[in-house]
Amino acid sequence: MELFHLRYFVAVAEELNYSQAARKLHMATSPLSRRIKDLERELGQELFKRSTHAVELTPAGRALLPLAREVIEQVNAIPWRLREAAHPERATVFVGVPAGLHPDLRGKLQLLEERTRDTVDLKRWPGPTAGLVEAVHDGRLALALVRLPVADPALEVAEVLSEPLGAVVPADQFAGRKSVHLAELAGLSYISTPSDSTPAYFEEIDAQLNAAGVKKRLRLSQGDYSGIAELVSSGIAFSISMLDPASPMQLYRLDNTVTLPFADLDPHLRTALAWRRERAEPGGELAPLIAKAREAFGVSAAPD
CATH class of the missing domain: 3.40.190.290 (D-Maltodextrin-Binding Protein; domain 2)
Structure with missing residues (x-):
């Protein structure tokens, strides 16, 4: 699992719309959908329920969302935490x-x-x-x-x-x-x-x-x-x-x-x-x- 998988998952989970999430991520919808499916295969869990009119989080997706946000936030904090540690x-x-x-x-x-x-x-x-x-x-x-x-x-x-x-x-x-x-x-x-x-x-x-x-x-x-x-x-x-x-x-x-x-x-x-x-x-x-x-x-x- 790569960090970008979690970033893509969070974007879709927040938008509940693949097209809007893709625009937010500055990428096309098709590769975004493929990455989400790759993540689902690796986790062995369906994260989203998809229909022609709606995208919804599954119970597994709802459980993953706060965990993914926490991981992303910790990674995003590394630069400023490192700067503060190295240059107080x-x-x-x-x-x-x-x-x-x-x-x-x-x-x-x-x-x-x-x-x-x-x-x-x-x-x-x-x-x-x-x-x-x-x-x-x-x-x-x-x-x-x-x-x-x-x-x-x-x-x-x-x-x-x-x-x-x-x-x-x-x-x-x-x-x-x-x-x-x-x-x-x-x-x-x-x-x-x-x-x-x-x-x-x-x-x-x-x-x-x-x-x-x-x-x-x-x-x-x-x-x-x-x-x-x-x-x-x-x-x-x-x-x-x-x-x-x-x-x-x-x-x-x-x-x-x-x-x-x-x-x-x-x-x-x-x-x-x-x-x-x-x-x-x-x-x-x-x-x-x-x-x-x-x-x-x-x-x-x-x-x-």
């Missing part, structure tokens, strides 16, 4: 930051850098939330600011900011308006950022828009926030972004775009500080840094 006085640590970070959080991050300057050299590492969460889990990042929700049980997350969101709409179509109703957006296409950089929370918003009758969608396979602003400015689409004028996302506004609050929706993008639990335990190498991060970001101390 590591001078440089990395903090992950998502795009569009609010200036208030940047100020608190700068405060943390100042308060830890005598012990560590704190560096920032940008990325989408999914990649930052994975890097914190694997130990490549000491901690990160991430967009909620985060489902990784190995991480502790503490919310540090909740930002109200509004609709970015063509200004000429909503001149003089102080807010916008969902029904008024049905004639426009909703456009979000590419899926690899969109916070998971936006999937919930997309579902709410769909339920309210906003059915049309535009997807950018490649592009950035400036590309979205161009489409909104042209009058064919709307997007969702931060309402706060201090948000750096306001820099992407173009002529004929305006951001309005919703009259019948109250979305908020929540940002949290995240770190791996076991690395911040008493006596752990990151415990002093996490304590200072809690203080800088105004997060209550963990209960005893």
